[in-house]
Amino acid sequence: MNKIRYHPQTKVLVRGIHHPKGLNTTDIPIRILCMDFRVGQGFDAHRFAAGAPVVGRPLRVGTLSFPDHAPLEGHSDGDVAAHALTDALLAAAGLGDLGTNFGVSRPEYAGASGEVFLRAAMRMLHETGWVVVNASVTVVGQEPRLGSHYAEAEAALGNILAAPVSFSATTTDRMGFTGNKEGLAALAICLLRRE
Numbered sequence: 710m711n712k713i714r715y716h717p718q719t720k721v722l723v724r725g726i727h728h729p730k731g732l733n734t735t736d737i738p739i740r741i742l743c744m745d746f747r748v749g750q751g752f753d754a755h756r757f758a759a760g761a762p763v764v765g766r767p768l769r770v771g772t773l774s775f776p777d778h779a780p781l782e783g784h785s786d787g788d789v790a791a792h793a794l795t796d797a798l799l800a801a802a803g804l805g806d807l808g809t810n811f812g813v814s815r816p817e818y819a820g821a822s823g824e825v826f827l828r829a830a831m832r833m834l835h836e837t838g839w840v841v842v843n844a845s846v847t848v849v850g851q852e853p854r855l856g857s858h859y860a861e862a863e864a865a866l867g868n869i870l871a872a873p874v875s876f877s878a879t880t881t882d883r884m885g886f887t888g889n890k891e892g893l894a895a896l897a898i899c900l901l902r903r904e
Contacts, residue, residue, distance in 0.1 A: 745903040747839070749801025753792035754894035755781035756886070770848060770855065770893065771862035771876055772824045772869070778853050781893060784813045784820075789895035790846045790876070791823020794866065797897040798830045802839045827869045834901065841872035844899035848878040850887045870899075 757779045758766075767776040771790040781787025796807045804810070810833075811818045811826050818825070834841070846866065848855060855862070855878040862876040881888040 746842070747801040747803075747901045749797040749799070749899050749901065751793040751796025751798075751800060751807075751897040751899075752895070753789045753796065753807070754886075754892060755783050755787040755789055756892040757890070758782050768853065769823060770853075771846065771858070772822070772827075772865045773858055773862055775853050785811070785818055785826070786820065786822045788823030789893045790848050790862070790897070791827055791866075793895040793897035794844060794846050794870075794874075794899070795823070795826040795830045797844065797899045798827075798834060798841070798870075798901070801899055801901045802834055802837055804830075804833050804837065824869060827866070831870065835904075838904050839901045840904050841870045842900040842902050843873045843875075844870060844897060845875040846877070846895055846897045848876075848893060848895045849881060850878070850893040851880050851883065851890050854878075 757768075758781065760779065763780055766780045766786075767774040768778040768780045769775070769786045769788040769791070772788065781789065785792075792807055795811075799805055799807065799810065807826065811821070811829070831841075844866070846862075859876050859878075863874050866874040866876065883889070886892055887894050
């Protein structure tokens, strides 16, 4: 059962949500309940380039460079984390996806870094009145091992989004193309709110 009442200390209406078993949630100001929030989900996957590391073209994951590892193939830098996060941002705002905005039909984005896409998506969000509340990215692959780079990736991505970003990695226990070290994949989710 929902009850709306005036809260004298905050001078705003609050809604206490009463659980049927007698549990009560914290009162939430109506102004927060009325905010426009959107959730977006993104995914990306790329195959590793054949052969050894490519001089001048490092593997890029979460905008970080890994020069001792073969890069990912793709129209751009193949940064699966940045691409999945860009897709999530665009999806949440209803602005299409990575391919429709920055795909192979756009030669100016050939070889572009994932940071370019994230910054462009952020401009699009601001132009349409959206702000990032937070985001989370998970990279899927056997290698490179990313555990020691979580904080650095969170800081780099958080700086671009001007919001907290959680970054993690996992494996598929050697199953599938990521488990066979053929490439990497990433999943991302974000929460936006209207400015």
